[in-house]
Amino acid sequence: MLFDLTDQHRAVAPKILSPIVAPRPVAWVTTIDAEGVVNAAPYSNFMLCGFNPPLIALAPGNKEDGTAKDTAVNIRKNQEFVINMLEESLLAAMHATARPTPYGVSELEGSGLKMVAGISVKVPRIADCPAAIECREHSTIEIGGNRLVVALIQRVWVRDGLFNPEDLSFDISAYSPIAHRISPAWYCRSNDVFEHKA
Numbered sequence: 001m002l003f004d005l006t007d008q009h010r011a012v013a014p015k016i017l018s019p020i021v022a023p024r025p026v027a028w029v030t031t032i033d034a035e036g037v038v039n040a041a042p043y044s045n046f047m048l049c050g051f052n053p054p055l056i057a058l059a060p061g062n063k064e065d066g067t068a069k070d071t072a073v074n075i076r077k078n079q080e081f082v083i084n085m086l087e088e089s090l091l092a093a094m095h096a097t098a099r100p101t102p103y104g105v106s107e108l109e110g111s112g113l114k115m116v117a118g119i120s121v122k123v124p125r126i127a128d129c130p131a132a133i134e135c136r137e138h139s140t141i142e143i144g145g146n147r148l149v150v151a152l153i154q155r156v157w158v159r160d161g162l163f164n165p166e167d168l169s170f171d172i173s174a175y176s177p178i179a180h181r182i183s184p185a186w187y188c189r190s191n192d193v194f195e196h197k198a
């Protein structure tokens with residue numbers, strides 16, 4: 001099959017691309033508004049883009065009415081956000097934060113999730129997540145209904161037991177971030193790993 005995403009199949013682009021460009025790690029993004037209310041939402045259009053300097057990109061699509069999602073609004077206002085990495089045990093809590101919520105109302109209210117203050121940013125991380133990446137917006141590019149946020153990574157917090165502090169070797173079996181396979185709700189586990197020796 002051949003799809004023309006510039007014309008005939010443009011409207012079904014999410015249906016075509018989401019299962020093909022997969023798996024995609026999920027960024028559970030926390031931001032704050034001017035009043036300090038914490039916003040949380042999952043984004044799988046997200047990737048690591050470089051190491052020098054450490055760079056990530058996150059792409060919140062606009063809402064159906066053409067306005068920016070709360071995550072994008074908050075990042076534009078204060079340039080700060082935290083990417084909380086997810087394990088399977090947090091999937092239900094994460095999905096609950098994907099529901100549309102009026103701006104200024106925290107998706108985390110009543111969720112039972114605990115927040116921990118950020119180190120280099122005012123935005124808190126979600127305590128239950130195994131890793132959190134503090135980011136500062138470098139620039140946001142608007143293309144059609146997409147916003148591409150390019151950001152510099154400031155700090156990475158990681159749960160004890162993942163890295164060996166002596167040589168920074170990593171225990172793969174102790175970390176299994178889930179990844180998005182097909183929108184809206186198909187996922188995969190990332191702990192089926194193997195080493196290929198050339």
Ligand SMILES: Cc1cc2nc3c(=O)[nH]c(=O)nc-3n(C[C@H](O)[C@H](O)[C@H](O)COP(=O)(O)O)c2cc1C
Pocket residue numbers: 026039040041042043044045046059060061062069070071072095097098099100101180184
């Ligand atoms: C696993 C998952 C991945 C998602 N990825 C994206 C994404 O990459 N881009 C996007 O615009 N929305 C994505 N969404 C939908 C947003 O999470 C949803 O629109 C949310 O309400 C946005 O919240 P906010 O307005 O507080 O930022 C995703 C939802 C789920 C469950």
